[in-house]
Amino acid sequence: MNLIELTALDLGLAALLVVILGGLVALSGLGLTRSLYVSSLRMVLQLLLIGVVLEALFRLNNPWLVLLMGLVMLAVAGWEVVARQKRRLRGGWGYGIGLVAMALPAFSLTVFSLVLLIGVQPWYTPQYAIPLLGMVLGNTMTGIGLGFNRLTMGAAASRREIEAQLLLGYDMRQASRKLRQESLHTAMVPTINMLTVAGIVSLPGMMTGQILAGTSPIEAVKYQILLMFLITSATGFGTMLAIELGTRRLFDERQRLRLDRLQDAK
Amino acid sequence: MSNVQRSIVLDVHALAGAYFAPISLQLGAGEMLCLFGASGSGKSQFLRALVDLELHQGAVFLQDVEQQQMLANLWRRKVAYLPAESGWWAVRVGQHFATQPSSDALASLGLEEAILAREVDGISSGERQRLGLLRLLVQRPQVILLDEPSANLDPDSTLKMEQVIRAYLHEAQAAAIWVSHDPLQRERIADRSMEMPLMQREGAA
Numbered sequence: 001m002n003l004i005e006l007t008a009l010d011l012g013l014a015a016l017l018v019v020i021l022g023g024l025v026a027l028s029g030l031g032l033t034r035s036l037y038v039s040s041l042r043m044v045l046q047l048l049l050i051g052v053v054l055e056a057l058f059r060l061n062n063p064w065l066v067l068l069m070g071l072v073m074l075a076v077a078g079w080e081v082v083a084r085q086k087r088r089l090r091g092g093w094g095y096g097i098g099l100v101a102m103a104l105p106a107f108s109l110t111v112f113s114l115v116l117l118i119g120v121q122p123w124y125t126p127q128y129a130i131p132l133l134g135m136v137l138g139n140t141m142t143g144i145g146l147g148f149n150r151l152t153m154g155a156a157a158s159r160r161e162i163e164a165q166l167l168l169g170y171d172m173r174q175a176s177r178k179l180r181q182e183s184l185h186t187a188m189v190p191t192i193n194m195l196t197v198a199g200i201v202s203l204p205g206m207m208t209g210q211i212l213a214g215t216s217p218i219e220a221v222k223y224q225i226l227l228m229f230l231i232t233s234a235t236g237f238g239t240m241l242a243i244e245l246g247t248r249r250l251f252d253e254r255q256r257l258r259l260d261r262l263q264d265a266k
Numbered sequence: 267m268s269n270v271q272r273s274i275v276l277d278v279h280a281l282a283g284a285y286f287a288p289i290s291l292q293l294g295a296g297e298m299l300c301l302f303g304a305s306g307s308g309k310s311q312f313l314r315a316l317v318d319l320e321l322h323q324g325a326v327f328l329q330d331v332e333q334q335q336m337l338a339n340l341w342r343r344k345v346a347y348l349p350a351e352s353g354w355w356a357v358r359v360g361q362h363f364a365t366q367p368s369s370d371a372l373a374s375l376g377l378e379e380a381i382l383a384r385e386v387d388g389i390s391s392g393e394r395q396r397l398g399l400l401r402l403l404v405q406r407p408q409v410i411l412l413d414e415p416s417a418n419l420d421p422d423s424t425l426k427m428e429q430v431i432r433a434y435l436h437e438a439q440a441a442a443i444w445v446s447h448d449p450l451q452r453e454r455i456a457d458r459s460m461e462m463p464l465m466q467r468e469g470a471a
């Protein structure tokens with residue numbers, strides 16, 4: 001059950017790989033080196049910081065601090081969703097809808113599995129709550145970001161098709177059916193791919209971590225299955241909610257397509 | 267102008283939008299109004315406001331029922347708008363029709379029944395325009411708003427379209443606004459013609 005501890009030298013040698021890669025890219029004049037180094041550095045700082053934060057969080061074991069941590073993660077995830085929108089909804093609606101659509105399923109399903117499925121005592125134990133919420137939130141964020149972007153871009157791109165249906169007396173639900181369908185599919189494709197190749201092409205990160213830490217593979221697999229179902233449903237529920245709220249904002253009470261509620265493309 | 271007393275079908279009171287000057291007009295049963303004017307004068311925006319696809323002020327009555335009193339999708343079935351370029355969302359032509367048009371209706375516009383099975387991408391813009399019109403007419407609207415419907419048609423098809431619309435107005439006691447830049451066409455079909463009023467510049471005297 002003993003994890004082999006990594007030394008600074010080990011990490012340094014691993015970092016050297018990226019440095020060599022950057023040098024090679026620079027020599028070939030493909031110009032990616034800078035962002036490669038910057039994001040690598042960012043990654044190290046972010047992870048070191050979260051390591052320190054988690055150490056403190058685990059030691060204090062305070063439910064309010066766990067909640068605060070969850071809210072910070074949510075706010076950042078909400079910002080990421082908006083950053084991926086080429087045409088955002090004006091007036092904070094894009095951020096607001098993304099936030100609500102992520103928070104409801106991510107928090108409720110995480111608490112549900114902590115209390116009823118895992119049954120850890122107390123349920124907010126940060127060793128369980130934080131990683132679980134983080135993984136659910138991360139995937140939900142990706143799904144909603146993709147789906148919502150498809151929704152707003154698609155509404156603008158297929159304005160003529162949507163309005164043609166409105167003009168024939170279809171209501172906004174019918175006229176937007178294809179768009180909503182495509183948005184949901186776009187959002188769910190990464191999740192469905194993840195389910196399809198799980199264990200064959202890729203060993204999921206949490207499972208790998210647990211196995212490295214000495215957990216028996218079967219136990220690790222059970223946790224991974226739980227997490228997969230959690231991620232899939234949270235992403236699905238969140239995306240459906242985001243598409244529903246987004247569609248309502250894209251049309252008004254007179255069933256007009258309101259593209260003026262979208263910001264111009266960046 | 268005809269002297270026959272007609273019952274009012276469409277009554278427009280000071281309809282104004284962001285891109286066109288306020289307009290008031292009345293259309294009687296069977297009546298065809300031709301609308302013309304410089305591009306950019308807001309003709310399409312005016313027609314879009316009539317079907318409530320665009321934000322606007324003023325009021326529109328269809329046989330005494332105000333636009334806002336009626337469900338928007340119901341209104342658009344009764345006051346139907348054919349844009350200059352109609353939209354097609356499904357793969358095949360026939361999938362866009364709520365009721366399949368009869369072969370007679372197709373033939374009256376010079377189209378064959380087989381066109382319903384074809385892919386939208388494979389037909390010409392003139393065919394799309396005629397099919398777009400048929401798609402509206404099968405819903406039996408009481409007002410039809412036509413935005414340069416014969417712009418891509420050859421002279422023979424243009425005349426056919428004019429006859430079809432004229433016949434429909436007569437038979438359904440419907441009214442029409444037809445945007446046309448062709449003075450000869452207006453002479454052929456219009457009961458009345460109207461030039462789009464110019465937009466008053468804000469701040470101008």
